[in-house]
Amino acid sequence: xxxxxxxxxxxxxxxxxxxxxxxxxxxxxxxxxxxxxxxxxxxxxxxxxxxxxxxxxxxxxxxxxxxxxxxxxxxxxxxxxxxxxxxxxxxxxxxxxxxxxxxxxxxxxxxxxxxxxxxxxxxxxxxxxxxxxxxxxxxxxxxxxxxxxxxxxxxxxxxxxxxxxxxxxxxxxxxxxxxxxxxxxxxxxxxxxxxxxxxxxxxxxxxxxxxx
Amino acid sequence: xxxxxxxxxxxxxxxxxxxxxxxxxxxxxxxxxxxxxxxxxxxxxxxxxxxxxxxxxxxxxxxxxxxxxxxxxxxxxxxxxxxxxxxxxxxxxxxxxxxxxxxxxxxxxxxxxxxxxxxxxxxxxxxxxxxxxxxxxxxxxxxxxxxxxxxxxxxxxxxxxxxxxxxxxxxxxxxxxxxxxxxxxxxxxxxxxxxxxxxxxxxxxxxxxxxx
Numbered sequence: 001x002x003x004x005x006x007x008x009x010x011x012x013x014x015x016x017x018x019x020x021x022x023x024x025x026x027x028x029x030x031x032x033x034x035x036x037x038x039x040x041x042x043x044x045x046x047x048x049x050x051x052x053x054x055x056x057x058x059x060x061x062x063x064x065x066x067x068x069x070x071x072x073x074x075x076x077x078x079x080x081x082x083x084x085x086x087x088x089x090x091x092x093x094x095x096x097x098x099x100x101x102x103x104x105x106x107x108x109x110x111x112x113x114x115x116x117x118x119x120x121x122x123x124x125x126x127x128x129x130x131x132x133x134x135x136x137x138x139x140x141x142x143x144x145x146x147x148x149x150x151x152x153x154x155x156x157x158x159x160x161x162x163x164x165x166x167x168x169x170x171x172x173x174x175x176x177x178x179x180x181x182x183x184x185x186x187x188x189x190x191x192x193x194x195x196x197x198x199x200x201x202x203x204x205x206x207x208x209x210x211x212x
Numbered sequence: 213x214x215x216x217x218x219x220x221x222x223x224x225x226x227x228x229x230x231x232x233x234x235x236x237x238x239x240x241x242x243x244x245x246x247x248x249x250x251x252x253x254x255x256x257x258x259x260x261x262x263x264x265x266x267x268x269x270x271x272x273x274x275x276x277x278x279x280x281x282x283x284x285x286x287x288x289x290x291x292x293x294x295x296x297x298x299x300x301x302x303x304x305x306x307x308x309x310x311x312x313x314x315x316x317x318x319x320x321x322x323x324x325x326x327x328x329x330x331x332x333x334x335x336x337x338x339x340x341x342x343x344x345x346x347x348x349x350x351x352x353x354x355x356x357x358x359x360x361x362x363x364x365x366x367x368x369x370x371x372x373x374x375x376x377x378x379x380x381x382x383x384x385x386x387x388x389x390x391x392x393x394x395x396x397x398x399x400x401x402x403x404x405x406x407x408x409x410x411x412x413x414x415x416x417x418x419x420x421x422x423x424x
Contacts, residue, residue, distance in 0.1 A: 014419050018412035022394070045396060081415050082422035096312035103308055106394045106411045152417065176421045178414060182234070182318045184257060190424060194417045196408065199318045200230035202390060203293050205364065205406045207226050209388045210294035212402060 013054045017077050019044045020051065024074040036067035086111045090150045090174070092138065092165045093157030094119040094130055097180055101154055102131055114154070116144050120161075138168055145172050152176040159183045225266045229289050231256045232263065236286040248279035298323045302362045302386070304350065304377045305369030306331040306342055309392055313366055314343055326366070328356050332373075350380055357384050364388040371395045 023043045027035055041048040055061045058080050062068040078084040089107075091098055091114050101107075102114055117135045119125065129135055136144055144150070153169045155162055155177060162181035169177060170187055177193045179185055185193055235255045239247055253260040267273045267285075270292050274280040290296040301319075303310055303326050313319075314326055329342055330350045341347055348356055356362070365381045367374055367389060374393035381389060382399055389405045391397055397405055 011416065014416055015412060018409070018415040019396075021415070022409075022412070023396075043396070080419075082418045083415055087414075087418060096308065096315055100308035100312050101410070104410060107414070110411050110414075112411065112414055151421070152414070175424075176417050178410075178417055184231075184235075184255070192417055192420045192424060194413050194420075196410070196413060197230070197234075198313070198316060198390075198408070199322050199324065200227060200234070201406050201408060202299075202319070202322075202324055202364070203230040203233070203295055204223070204226050205388050205390055205404055206294045206299060207292075208404045208406075209363070212387075212404060 007057065009057050013057060014081070016044065016046060016050070016054050017081060019046075020054075021074065021077045021081070024070050024077070028070050028074060032070055034067050035070055035073075037062065040068065083111055086113055087151045088149055089114045089152040089154055089178075090116045090118065090141075090144070091133075091154040091156065092118045092169075093155065093161070093181075094121075094124055094135065095156065095158075098154075098156035099130070101156055101180075102133060112152075115148055115150065118165075138165060141168050141172050145174070150174050152178060155179045155181050155185070157181055219269065221269050225269060226293070228256065228258060228262070228266050229293060231258075232266075233286065233289045233293070236282050236289070240282050240286060244282055246279050247282055247285075249274065252280065295323055298325055299363045300361055301326045301364040301366055301390075302328045302330065302353075302356070303345075303366040303368065304330045304381075305367065305373070305393075306333075306336055306347065307368065307370070310366075310368035311342070313368060313392075314345060324364075327360055327362065330377075350377060353380050353384050357386070362386050364390060367391045367393050367397075369393055 020040060023040060037051045038048040041051045061073055061076065089112060091102060094102065094117050102117060114133055117130055117133050118138045118141065119135060120137060125135060125137060127135065153174045155165060157165050159181050162183050163185060166177065166185045166187060170191065175191050177187065177191060179193055179195045182197050182199060187193055232252060235252060249263045250260040253263045273285055273288065301324060303314060306314065306329050314329060326345055329345050329347045330353065331337065331347060332349060337347060337349060339347065365386045367377060369377050371393050374395050375397060378389065378397045378399060382403065387403050389399065389403060391405055391407045394409050394411060399405055
């Protein structure tokens with residue numbers, strides 16, 4: 001497996017690698033050892049040539065006439081994506097959505113761990129924790145990151161608070177941001193923001209519905 | 213504005229149209245009348261040529277040297293996307309995430325309306341409603357759709373129940389599905405499923421973080 005850090009890999013390829021990973025994980029749990037590119041492709045809703053092309057960016061995988069060894073490919077894709085280690089996350093805004101994300105089982109299963117939550121609500125702060133996760137006022141962010149390494153911030157605050165929270169996150173040098181507040185955030189160039197805008201996804205769904 | 217129903221429009225173009233729409237909406241609320249393609253582009257984090265190229269799929273917009281009339285372009289993009297009318301939604305699975313989606317303000321603002329919720333929990337069903345929205349057992353789906361037109365189903369059930377719920381949705385002929393359960397669903401060809409897999413989005417974020 002080569003580290004394809006110098007080639008520009010299409011983002012859709014990276015997204016499909018995640019899908020392949022989840023498929024491989026399920027197959028592994030079912031006790032399977034080997035999978036053909038056509039079966040893997042079918043389970044992920046893509047064409048077999050697509051699977052081979054996506055993987056070819058990163059080296060040579062699988063054996064002609066046999067397929068891929070599930071455990072090996074799983075490990076390799078985890079390395080490619082950089083998720084062969086635990087990623088620590090802090091969550092900002094413990095409303096309905098924030099609470100849902102705090103208890104999102106799939107995160108833990110995939111080595112994504114929320115280690116601190118932040119909210120401004122005095123009632124919530126009184127308890128000190130939520131679902132076993134320590135809860136702080138955002139004013140205490142610097143203090144928290146002195147003790148714990150935080151790689152990723154999840155923003156699930158109301159729109160009105162999102163930029164203010166992001167400014168603190170930038171000060172704290174947390175460079176990865178998963179943003180659920182339906183607003184475009186201003187961050188320095190070397191920060192990575194992934195927006196999850198539910199309404200835009202619905203727009204896309206509606207467009208496809210009207211087309212079909 | 214032409215209806216570009218016969219040309220294959222790239223999905224990213226459609227996604228950017230949603231982003232333009234949100235920008236235009238904010239500008240309109242701020243009382244602005246006209247916007248240049250460079251300002252619109254900057255606010256959406258894309259290049260001006262991209263804005264012009266995306267819109268060119270659908271006809272001629274804007275006036276050279278002036279820009280776009282905000283209200284007109286807003287109305288036109290809504291028509292293009294098919295969101296110039298109310299879309300009725302049913303939500304399945306009123307856990308933490310489902311509750312967050314039921315109360316998601318941005319949906320209402322954009323003409324997306326949850327008109328019925330479904331859950332199997334007897335405790336929740338006792339109340340009969342949640343946040344003013346009628347709550348039913350999924351067994352009653354056929355009865356509900358006889359009274360109300362439902363265009364879109366939102367799946368926020370646990371993984372173990374998702375396919376079962378989708379089978380009912382397919383029976384009820386609800387062709388648009390927004391799926392939050394981290395599993396790939398089986399539906400007939402003429403159904404449209406948009407998956408929102410939080411973990412895959414995090415994978416993508418982590419990959420970009422490692423690159424940068």
